[in-house]
Amino acid sequence: MTDKKHKKADIISVAQAARVSASTVSRYFNHPELLKPATRKRIDSAVRRTGYIRNRAAQTIHGIRSGTIGVMIPTLDHAIFAEVVQAFSDSVAEDGFTILLASHGYDLQREYAILRKFLEHRVDGVVLTGLDHDEAVFQLIDSQKIPCVLMWNYAAGSRYPSVGADNEMAGRLIAEHVLSLGHRDIACMFPPTGGNDRAVARRDVVLSTLEKAGVTVPDQWMFETVYSISASKRDVTALLAHDRWPTALICGNDILATGALYGAAASGLNVPSDITVVGIGDFKGSSEIEPALTTVRLPARRIGREAGKALVTGIISAGEDPASSLHCAPEIILRQSSGPISG
């Protein structure tokens, strides 16, 4: 029955079909308990017959919530962000929210532009990835008085509630683990830090933890490698082609560590007896790779879920009970890719 006269099914056409007023149809959706069962049935059938679909745009201009949440991430190409977004989306979907998703590719200008677009759509709240953002972004959110949660990283005094892992802790955990195995000749590989506070925090804390133990990483063992398995594999292969290698390699994330593992394999070296390799993140696949990767778990699913809950709380309670921060603690995961020095 797709005939439905094609009268652009609005609330008025439904009202006519049900022989009631538009107000009554509106109530049918928003306060059904106010209607007489008989009327309800009549409208029910009319809705079905006309194929009416509510128009949230029309509701939204009444100050009613739009039911959307703006989600801003650097990129979906990093599987870990995809995982966070998936968990976030599932979490808020339970309360009927749909996400408006956009990625800025680490471009701060774009982040601002996207945020404006979110606001044009009158999102009920926004999630940003990471703690650091352009001051203009924060001011815009302030001025619109819209709930906001910073997701993925956690820091006590963050500008907005933050739900995520403490990156410094993650860096410290992995550095301490490597030190505890007796390593002193250590190489580090981190992604480029431009526009990426997470990477900066991790690198700085790893280096300072090593230094506190009296270990300095020589320049030629400090790699800045783009986030890709192939780049890492290449750099590690080059490193291992020299006559002198480190006994351990700390990678800023599991992607780099995966590439490092492949690089070691391609160089004919054994991990961990020839070299220890560790990562940060515990990405999907890190536990199955040969050898299984020692890393620090950043609980992506949990972060996404909790960030969703926090934001929804902030939205539903409208200011009176703002979203609150939550630390999803990172946790060291010992596997086979790390071992004591020499052997």
Added chain:
Amino acid sequence: MTDKKHKKADIISVAQAARVSASTVSRYFNHPELLKPATRKRIDSAVRRTGYIRNRAAQTIHGIRSGTIGVMIPTLDHAIFAEVVQAFSDSVAEDGFTILLASHGYDLQREYAILRKFLEHRVDGVVLTGLDHDEAVFQLIDSQKIPCVLMWNYAAGSRYPSVGADNEMAGRLIAEHVLSLGHRDIACMFPPTGGNDRAVARRDVVLSTLEKAGVTVPDQWMFETVYSISASKRDVTALLAHDRWPTALICGNDILATGALYGAAASGLNVPSDITVVGIGDFKGSSEIEPALTTVRLPARRIGREAGKALVTGIISAGEDPASSLHCAPEIILRQSSGPISG
């Protein structure tokens, strides 16, 4: 200057601040060429001072496009979908569209519910993943006369324009490659097929191609393995623990193939001299893994980009020039994980 009197910046307050009428402000945004440069400047400053942000909801009820596109995927947890979505999003963002993203987790009921939600938000178009959907879903899209593109898979006579790869071709390519290497003792590992037309198509065509060559896959070499590296590693390890193995293993996707490679490594077997392993997809990392994986490339980025372009065309030209199908041909990628029989 976050003072702005906090008068809920609407178009009228901007008009007052600029000493013009609301209509003029509206024109400032929608038809600026109709305004006198002086007025334009005045409004420009007023917009800035009041911190006004346009309200797309209010525009949308005038039949103006909402500037959103509904994107429906099974899950973002499969990196390949994340990649497609990222490319799609980038593509449509160029034309000012923002995506509304939701995942149904292969649940057809949920797909229908999400579609309704998209329509409530008056999305300008929708993309679905895969060719097969509930008839109710198709009817709903029909009845709303909204542009729709089926993304990821391609088939000539699809219900809506499809942009993607031909799965049968992908399956045939990989099966033929394995046969051409001389293999006759072949095992297959595919994901569970419930609600997943892609998996079905691939499996069926692989089996029929093998059969046409006179090869039958014995039951105990037919694995139905959930999409995860660990499950695949487990199943392959079990397979290789028997006294008789196949000489080749065809996996329904690269995730399963990756797990298989790890399983072979863990069993102390060499790929490809002991067993050939191939996948489908050419996921990120498949080229770097040791040994690099022979697979069929499904061009995810290209598919996402082209699907975006196709849908935007359909939206902008409003019916008169509907979105059109496009086949992004799969391509066999020969790497190290496959080799001739025995050795």
Added chain:
DNA sequence: GGAATTTATGAAAACATTTGCAAAACTATT
């Protein structure tokens, strides 16, 4: 069986915009 409640419905105003039409303000032409 009517008054007093309670419940159910409708009319109209409100929401933030766009747009057709008409008036006002300019320019150009004589």
Added chain:
DNA sequence: AATAGTTTTGCAAATGTTTTCATAAATTCC
């Protein structure tokens, strides 16, 4: 300086809902 033509602007109606207030209908009470 008056007219015609053009450009710029404002008014008011329209968009699809929700909500307040008022009224009509149903129910309860004595």
